[in-house]
Amino acid sequence: MEAIVLKEKGQLPALIEHPDPRPSGPADAIVEVLACSLNHRDLWILKGKYPGVQPPVVLGSDLVGRWNGKRVVVQPGLNWGSNPEVQGKDYHILGVPGDGAFADKVLVPSENVFEAPVHLTNEQAAALPLAGITAYRVLFTKCGIKPGEKILVTGAGGGVALTCIQFALAAGLEVWVTSGSDEKIERAIDLGAAGGVNYRHAEWDRKLNTLAGKFNVIIDSAGGDGFQRLMKLAAPAARIGIYGGGQGTIRGISPQMLFWKQLKIFGSTMGTNGEFGKMLEFVATHGILPVVDSVWKKTQFQKAFDRMEQGRQFGKIVLQWA
């Protein structure tokens, strides 16, 4: 079959022939890929910044495909284990280690295969799985979002952040955003956000406080030095969900602010198969359309990676496969 393969660490990946996957038992499914989408994770793997990469390996975690005559999406978190609170030792994400989604055929446990929401195009369905499950768990399972609450989502533009914005809007929250790009803030407002501020502005937190007041829920993927400003923007009893750490180590948390405001901070990554099923239901019920930034042919995958590297995307970058 054809696949985008990282042949050696430090090399660029190539679209080449690769052995077909072989099912090892009846619990395995071979999904024929229709479309895939990129994640930052794929870039980190290319750059050798992700642990456990053992080339040669097929890249990719997100796909829509065909299996048993149905159009399906794959929950990319494999072998979560028995504890819904946290993934177990055998857990890994499709694509590392083991072959991933950017191929004609993908081998996954059949328990991870779900019928794709019928209202989505192939491109939209390919954009949903990883971002959808991450957003669903951090918003609903961890932060317990409720209608009428005010939520701040940082870094609007990324796949998970945009999905958080869409899910929170569908759940009846008032949504505010931050971004390093005024254009992305405008596009988030087009999606339904109440407003946002550019975090390149020196006093972005004060500006946001003036515009929006304090937040019941904050969803962050940056961490770093900006996190203490998020703490100040938190309303009493606020929940802060963190699913990424692009800006590195968090400094400057005031314990007094933490306990006097009765704040809760939740780390969250991916989600269970049960949550994945509920996420798909939520997407279907609310007719949510994942935001697709751009669609590329599989032969153009390097341009797709370049676009992600430049951070210019608003939504998911999709590869048409079949």
Add this chain to the structure above:
Amino acid sequence: MEAIVLKEKGQLPALIEHPDPRPSGPADAIVEVLACSLNHRDLWILKGKYPGVQPPVVLGSDLVGRWNGKRVVVQPGLNWGSNPEVQGKDYHILGVPGDGAFADKVLVPSENVFEAPVHLTNEQAAALPLAGITAYRVLFTKCGIKPGEKILVTGAGGGVALTCIQFALAAGLEVWVTSGSDEKIERAIDLGAAGGVNYRHAEWDRKLNTLAGKFNVIIDSAGGDGFQRLMKLAAPAARIGIYGGGQGTIRGISPQMLFWKQLKIFGSTMGTNGEFGKMLEFVATHGILPVVDSVWKKTQFQKAFDRMEQGRQFGKIVLQWA
């Protein structure tokens, strides 16, 4: 009446005559004080490190007394408000602002007055309220402790930390402690703790990991630079409760560790009247005896404060009043 009064900021308090409290309506209770206990809060007020102090003011938050022919304790958190998640704007703790517990008579809302557990001496009952409500909320309401879990309580020796140790033991957890004093660790083991390490040891976290492994629950009142070591000692899906910040700003939280381990960090302070009632039930059911470090006559209050200042206490420092 006689009371320990801070007459001016920066001065030492004095045991002097002070006007009797006057109830302003039927919702007010005048409790005749039998014994009181000290909190760090009282020291911070003396030192001007607590906001909102308006002398002259009677110090103190913890007491056992008599009201309507019954022996009672007072929930020191006043006017919590309607949201169990967080105290409202009118909330304050007995003693600042407004007159506190170190007096012949104390005025409090009658809804804050609870019958004292019958199995406690006056000294033990005086030691319970503030530490008990703080420990109960952070352990049960916030961290949801369960039998068989492994818990780490930092700073064994303080009133809240010792109460956390006792409550967690009664709830069927395996309890470990840290302290700056080997003697206090030994005394925590006498109470039932499995063991502990001295945080003055450079590699206390490694030592503790070797002895005990990872923890399902961590209760901290320090914050500061040591907090990142607590994060490393956290098991997957662990809950970390923080009710104090003696070591100041928390630095060095890894977002990756937070989300990959699915950790939860809960700030917690004091608790509702409902939680106070449940706490008293828990103490009665399990026959818990609050740890009294030492008992002083009210005329010796300055020595009692000195002992707290020196940090030598193990458990609560009590003033006999009547």
